[in-house]
Amino acid sequence: MVVDLHFSFEDRLRNVTINIVEVERPDECAGCGLCAEVCPTGAIEVDERVRLDEDRCVACSFCVQACPRDVFRFYEVSFTELKPKRRPVRVPKADIEVRFIGVDLRTCDRCENRPCIEVCPTGVMREIIEEHRIDLDACHGCLECVKVCPYGSVTVELEVPQLKRRSNPRLNRELCVECNRCHEVCPTGAADNVPDGDPDPERCLGCYNCVAYCPTEALKRPDHRPRPKCTDEVFYIQPDMCIGCRICYDVCPVDAIRIEEITRMPVIMPDLCVRCGLCADACPTSAVDRVPTEEAEREVLRSRISDAFLGILTREMLEAAEEFGSTTRTERDVEEKLSELLERKMSEEMIRRVIEFEVKNVIEELMAEVVSGRDSRGP
Incomplete structure (x- = not known):
């Protein structure tokens, strides 16, 4: 099945239910071939025994409905405390003539x-x-x-029986960011209606792949019952591992990643992050990791203060360079050296380390003042 993208991200697991089909009694197959006839994705082959291609199966339950020998079994998989819990689901059999x-x-x-x-x-x-x-x-x-x-x-x-389709997913247009992930994983093109409307009922198989892959949870199963969502951790970009490629910025579906004004490094905003994990998947250096939300908020505040402080230093450097003027060879050399130094440090993305080692004490004092001021105001 196409269900393995984000199932390592704990907070999403608590809100996702997937379905799977298994060939549970292969020896009972009588070779009638009905399952292969009704399978919409061609995932089933029947020769000497029945074979199911799990990569192509979308768990639409058509084979389960059509099989007269109960060869297939339909399961619902949910996640409790990060462990998959599999529950067999009874699928009504089709009337076979x-x-x-x-x-x-x-x-x-x-x-x-x-x-x-x-x-x-x-x-x-x-x-x-x-x-x-x-x-x-x-x-x-x-x-x-x-x-x-x-x-x-x-x-x-x-006779090929009349089969029942499962109910369509529901779309919350306010949460849809038009990332087109549902279009990519839908096996029949039913999700082409999104974001203008719900998936096409004539083409939708009820596989709910679109629901499993939607990073903002704009698509929901019709039987969805909200579960508590894990909010004690959030994704965070480790500055010592980040190379500034900004791939995470490009893949974020909700614009939760900002680029710092001076350092030009990406930073994840904890209050905007929906914890889809696409940034962690895309990062080439594994710089994106999960940390406690409170820690991420402190680090983001620190980086914003650092960025602002560096902005002041940068402007003062440029102003000092301009004050030299360009009247003599020596003065021109000074101006060029300053500009070259600043440009080289910016291009090498070393600004953050300069901040950490050269003005660390100043940053710590600013942080203490900001945090104490916020605490004094109360929630």
Whole structure:
């Protein structure tokens, strides 16, 4: 299934429920091929035994509804305390009609025990073999006869049943940031309606991949029941590991990452971050990590103060350079050296380290004043 992108991010797990389909009883498959016929993504193949391609399966439940032998099982997976909890879900079976029953009496005569008659719940096989008449309406299409026949003499063809689609996800337009992630993961193009409206009910399979991948939770399952959301941690960019590539800034779907005015380094705003984890996924140096929210708020405040303080220093350097004028060779050299020094430090993204080591005490005092002032005002 296409469900492995953000399932390492704890706070999102608490609000996401996914579905999976498994081939739980492969030995029960009678080879009718209905599952492969109804699968909308071509994830099922039936030859000597049934095979399910998990990468293409979207858990629409069509195979579960159509299978007369209960080969498939449908599960709902939710996350409690970061551990996946799997719960089997009963899916109503589709009404299956029999198109044809055939018995090759030439090979059937070799069989002495007639196990097909014994397992047939409606007596249809007894009528066929002993009375040579067929009542298609009486057959339920259980395929028990096909399964137990030792010579493969019994042939049953089933009609493709009418299947029920699951309800559409709901869209909250106010939360949608038009990141188009739902378009990318939707197997049928039903999400092309987003953000103008809910997914197309004619094409939606109810796989809810769009819900699982939506970074802002603008798309919800129709049966969604809100759970408590983890808010004690948030994503934070570690300055000593950040190389200033700004890839995180480009992928953030809610503009929660700002670029500092002077250092030109990215900073995540804790109050804007929706904890989708796309920035952490995209970072080439693993500089984005989870930290306690309070710690992130303190560090962001520190970096903003540092940026402002550096801005003052930068302006004073430029003003000092301009005061030299350009009347002599020596003065011009001084101005060029100052400009070159500033430009080199900015390009190498070393400003933050200069701040940390050369004006650390000043920053600490400013931080203490700001924090004490905020605490004195109260919540």
